[in-house]
Amino acid sequence: MKAALAAAPRDTVSAAIQAAAARGRPALVGFLTAGFPTRLKFKDNLAAVASVCDVVEIGVPFTDPMADGTTVQRASFVALADGVTLPWILEELKSLGERHAAPILLMSYLNPLLKFGLEALPRAAAAAGVAGFIVPDLPFEESDDLKRALDREGLALVQMVTPVTPPERLAMLCRDAQGFVYAVTMTGTTGTPKGATEVPPDVLEYMDRVKRCSNVPVCAGFGIRSREQVARFAGHVDGVVVGSALVEVLERGEDVRAFLRSLREPP
């Protein structure tokens, strides 16, 4: 499958987002916690998310998810109690009959990656079809070791930026960004509902600023849960990340595909 001249895995992430944007809509990046609500259902849930989303983010559960709100915390603790581990996630992905068209990113706090070993991680992740990582507790200044390791397999380390990132720092973070720039919509944890579903003008202005700095696509994330919000972001960013809202759909046992489609088009 992999031709000698094939693009690095991280480029498939940018390409998938750009392809959606080229069709005139923000790309949809869907997040699910691995093995939530049960390990047994992981592959089915993943397939459902991948069938609608342009990129899939799989959350590696962690005992101390300091950047996550209550929904993802809860999902993480359930998954951990069910025995979900990083090696298990990679095995599950490796054993998929057919790879999903949507590129897969792993979102993990740093410690589970360190324990797996930065030597072994890139090869194992690439073999499982993972295109890159998002590490919420790893700021740019501490990221050299992981970035160098992931480079060996052409995997992305996705950079986050926030509304309180000063301009010079924003420029620096965007300059080296891989895959896409993850523009956090607000100061806060994942899933935090702030002002229900509206998107204030200053958030869009901030997205425009990020967009001007970045050579790779920009996706907005944190607190996005409605079609109205997604529509507001259109034209300002290349994609949106939907996390906690999707995890809540999984938690309630509702139709994942229907929910994700509803973010794009009227029901």
Add this chain to the structure above:
Amino acid sequence: MNSLPRTAAATVGFPDARGRYGAFGGRYVPETLVPALDRLQAGVERYLNNAEFQAEFNHELKTWAGRPTALSAAPNLSKRWGAEVWLKREDLAHTGAHKINNAVGQTLLAKRLGAKRIIAETGAGQHGVASAAAAARLGMPCVVYMGAVDVERQSPNVGRMQLLGATVVPVTGGDATLRAAIDEALRDWVSDPNATYYCIGSAVGPHPYPYLVRELQAVIGREARAQMLAQAGGLPDVAVACVGGGSNAIGLFHPFLGDTAVTLLGVEAGGRGAGLGDNAASLTRGTPGVLQGSYTLILQDAYGQVRETHSVSAGLDYSGVGPEHAYLMKSGRVAYESATDDEALDALAECAKFEGILPAIESAHAFFGARRYAQAHPGARILIGCSGRGDKDMPILQRTLLKDLGR
């Protein structure tokens, strides 16, 4: 023992510009907090050694917090142990423990940085009480995150915090102890990084906190060192402190690092045994990893998941430890061992009965470590950091020591 040289130069120069103590330390936080930590760093550089700040800090410590705290001879423990025992009495400091030193210093800094509110985490409640008191004095609102398990076992401190005007938020997630409280405080801070000041209670977390807390707590060791010279006529052979996150230990040890003849001994919580989950001995039983902003030694499983801990003392019940302690252990300058729940309670009872001092259960770990040292080194001159008083521990002492007495 190892043969690494115990020189001042090997230890006093840290942290480096990146907040590292050798391999340990650093700054592992969400991007949202990076500008806030940069501002804190700039504030620390601008104010910490500034004469006006130091004057106000020292004035508050002296006229409000009750410093300097006494150095007490412990004649009865000395006789019983066959040693010369001295106690650095942080239990006499305002609010009942060394925590007040750090809380006063950080709230003064927060004020200068323009913060509108103070948040803090607490385990035993001592740092929460100290933060609430310092915030009340400076007229700033204060929110304290406290694990639900600790709210129950350290209930006298919850009421104290409330009387001091703080809002106490019980944390039920995770292990519902100190680690979960820190996670929740970090989430609060991520939500409001500009107006909120996170007053962290131990020498843990992302740079510059371990450095800042050490500098504010080093008053313990500076006083103790001068008092030993004046009262005992010389430096101790060994200084002993309990280690949870490690703020009282680093505060006591740091001014002695250059005194290579002084052995430094940290005592961790050995809990009910050696198994993972049965203790809180991150230094003696942990492995390297990243927890709550810092690369340090942590108690974790084979998949990098942080393990719950057990200790009879809420203040030591933590899966990580300050990065400088990890470095001081690797460098060989400080020796670390542990005392079990029962050993600590036994040492607490002995000190109370024979010296008329009820130490905190945390501090009692240091007393046990000191007694063990005395047994191996007859006649030694021993300085014990009595980091806090045990009044807050009455609910747990009712269920343990007092129950055994049949009361």
